Amino acid sequence: MSGVVRFRLYLDWVLAHFVKEGVSKEIRYLLWMSLYQAFFMQKGVHHVVNETVDYVKREKGQGTANFVNAVIRRSIRERETLTLPSDPLRRMSIEYSFPHWLVKRWHLRFDTDSLKELLILLNRSPEFALRIDLRRTTRERVAEKLTEAGVTTRAGKFLKSALYIDRIGPILDSDLFAQRLIRVQDETSQMAGLAAAASAGRGILLDACAGQGTKTDQIVEEAPEARVVAMDLDGKKLRSIRHTSLLISGDVARIPFKTAVFDSILLDAPCSSLGIIRKHPEIRWRRSEKDVANYGNLQRGMIRSLWKNLKTGGTLVYSVCSFEPEETVEVIEELKKEGLFVAENPFPRLRDDNHFLSVPHVTGMDGFFIARLRKL
Numbered sequence: 001m002s003g004v005v006r007f008r009l010y011l012d013w014v015l016a017h018f019v020k021e022g023v024s025k026e027i028r029y030l031l032w033m034s035l036y037q038a039f040f041m042q043k044g045v046h047h048v049v050n051e052t053v054d055y056v057k058r059e060k061g062q063g064t065a066n067f068v069n070a071v072i073r074r075s076i077r078e079r080e081t082l083t084l085p086s087d088p089l090r091r092m093s094i095e096y097s098f099p100h101w102l103v104k105r106w107h108l109r110f111d112t113d114s115l116k117e118l119l120i121l122l123n124r125s126p127e128f129a130l131r132i133d134l135r136r137t138t139r140e141r142v143a144e145k146l147t148e149a150g151v152t153t154r155a156g157k158f159l160k161s162a163l164y165i166d167r168i169g170p171i172l173d174s175d176l177f178a179q180r181l182i183r184v185q186d187e188t189s190q191m192a193g194l195a196a197a198a199s200a201g202r203g204i205l206l207d208a209c210a211g212q213g214t215k216t217d218q219i220v221e222e223a224p225e226a227r228v229v230a231m232d233l234d235g236k237k238l239r240s241i242r243h244t245s246l247l248i249s250g251d252v253a254r255i256p257f258k259t260a261v262f263d264s265i266l267l268d269a270p271c272s273s274l275g276i277i278r279k280h281p282e283i284r285w286r287r288s289e290k291d292v293a294n295y296g297n298l299q300r301g302m303i304r305s306l307w308k309n310l311k312t313g314g315t316l317v318y319s320v321c322s323f324e325p326e327e328t329v330e331v332i333e334e335l336k337k338e339g340l341f342v343a344e345n346p347f348p349r350l351r352d353d354n355h356f357l358s359v360p361h362v363t364g365m366d367g368f369f370i371a372r373l374r375k376l
Helices: 004-005 008-016 027-040 043-060 062-081 089-094 100-107 112-122 139-149 187-201 212-221 235-240 291-306 329-336
Strands: 126-130 153-154 162-164 182-184 205-208 228-230 244-247 262-268 310-320 339-345 355-358 368-375
Touching: 004 008, 004 027, 004 205, 008 027, 008 062, 008 100, 027 043, 027 062, 027 187, 027 235, 027 244, 043 187, 062 310, 089 100, 089 112, 089 228, 100 112, 126 310, 139 153, 139 228, 182 212, 187 205, 187 212, 187 262, 187 310, 187 355, 212 262, 228 235, 262 291, 262 368, 291 310, 291 329, 329 339, 329 355, 329 368
Parallel strands: 205 228, 205 262, 228 244, 262 310
Antiparallel strands: 126 162, 126 182, 153 162, 310 368, 339 368, 355 368
């Protein structure tokens, strides 16, 4: 249950008032789930208690069931009397269930009201977007068909190919999906693919960290005259790529290509993924502050490694699903000092900036960064 993962810190803070450290992980998880249902899903206390206690009684015995029963009832009854920490950032950390280091980090960049907006947004159920094949249909037709199927839609913020949906299940069962008129792909991801496709022309393009090929397929469709090479460290992921791209199992750090062979490169780099916490709430618990700097160092190393394989005058599109400075603008600014490239506007028809940065509570989209670098 993703809601339990999101609010784990808050749930554990409540339980800490009524439970000692010695409780097993299994019982703690059950308590989290019970309290989440009572606090955030407005399930009746009687239903929550009976359901959980009956299960524990069957699996763990009457003694453990009595303990669980007492903890749940007392937690629900006394929650409103518990006092959050007086320190504003620690209070927000618990109230919105984000690690303190992350709340503290974001407060250095955003004022208190903006920070609350960000935390609230990232705790909402995720939105998903579709990429529509505009050569074969229109966004209006797709929206109409999905509305008939009971799916609520809204248009993308920047792209005509993007359509947001409130449910993913009906999409996967639809004829539109079977006919590949639509794909599940976030609007920011589509923007990275478009920036790369715009650079491809009739040349050779490398998708350096292709993964399962979502952007690779998009680039092949958008730039049909280009030769597209898809590479990933995990060769198994490449098997899902449907187009006839050249597939290479390889490592950016030891890239298996000649120098100056590519006209353009897409580097959708490994990152902290803090920009997609809304879709993957577990990320907040898996990352530490040092990870952000470590990823920044990794990303700079990957760009340097790929640079020798890019022709003079060629372009490298760099993207990450993060909005942390160390992984976005600071990566570009540091490399710019080496005089290797000029940063160009990745979306001249959409924006006037020499990079694209999506901050979730500002754009309403995933946290994402895209830059286009032309080799000098």
